[in-house]
Amino acid sequence: MDNFWLKVVAAIAVIAGLVYGANWALNSMVKQTVPEKTIGQQWREDDKRLRAEPNIAPSPNAAPVEAAAPQQQATGEAPKFKELTEDEQAGAEQLFEMALTQRKMARLPGVGYGQMVQYCRDISEKYPRSKFDYQARRTLGEVPKDQWEQYKITQEEIDGPK
Numbered sequence: 752m753d754n755f756w757l758k759v760v761a762a763i764a765v766i767a768g769l770v771y772g773a774n775w776a777l778n779s780m781v782k783q784t785v786p787e788k789t790i791g792q793q794w795r796e797d798d799k800r801l802r803a804e805p806n807i808a809p810s811p812n813a814a815p816v817e818a819a820a821p822q823q824q825a826t827g828e829a830p831k832f833k834e835l836t837e838d839e840q841a842g843a844e845q846l847f848e849m850a851l852t853q854r855k856m857a858r859l860p861g862v863g864y865g866q867m868v869q870y871c872r873d874i875s876e877k878y879p880r881s882k883f884d885y886q887a888r889r890t891l892g893e894v895p896k897d898q899w900e901q902y903k904i905t906q907e908e909i910d911g912p913k
Contacts, residue, residue: 794855801851801890805832805882833880843883846874850890864894868902880912 788796835843853867867890874887892909894902 790858793858797854797858797893798851801854801886801893805885832882832885833878835878835881835883839878839881843874843878843881846870846877847883847886847890850874850887854890854893864898864902867891868894868904872908875908875911884911 847870850867850870853864853870856862857864857867871887871891875884878884888909888911891904894904899905
């Protein structure tokens with residue numbers, strides 16, 4: 752009978768040790784994970800990446816955008832853009848700011864990319880081959896690929912005119 756209770760206590764000790772060890776292992780893994788970015792951090796990274804000049808390489812975590820550069824030369828030089836008048840510049844800047852604001856909104860749950868896509872298309876239509884056209888196409892390329900069909904986005908639209 753004493754042998755029976757000794758086996759029960761030993762079994763309980765082994766089970767307790769396994770539970771404690773598993774709990775410790777999980778806690779150490781959770782502490783090592785990278786904390787999630789806040790929405791503000793994501794917005795600041797988006798702004799920096801999407802406002803970057805065409806000759807600035809994208810961050811390694813960003814979606815590839817080099818294909819979005821209109822008139823990109825094979826030499827790796829920055830593309831040459833169409834000059835805009837002051838009025839055109841102001842209009843393009845305003846549309847691009849609205850597109851970026853909608854990009855931020857699209858990061859929130861329940862908000863889609865529809866307005867952002869429309870602003871980007873408006874820029875490309877009204878200011879073709881301009882710096883803002885390039886930035887709009889790059890922004891359009893940020894829409895997740897699984898949603899391209901919903902917004903009728905094509906790779907050719909993102910690549911721009913040759």
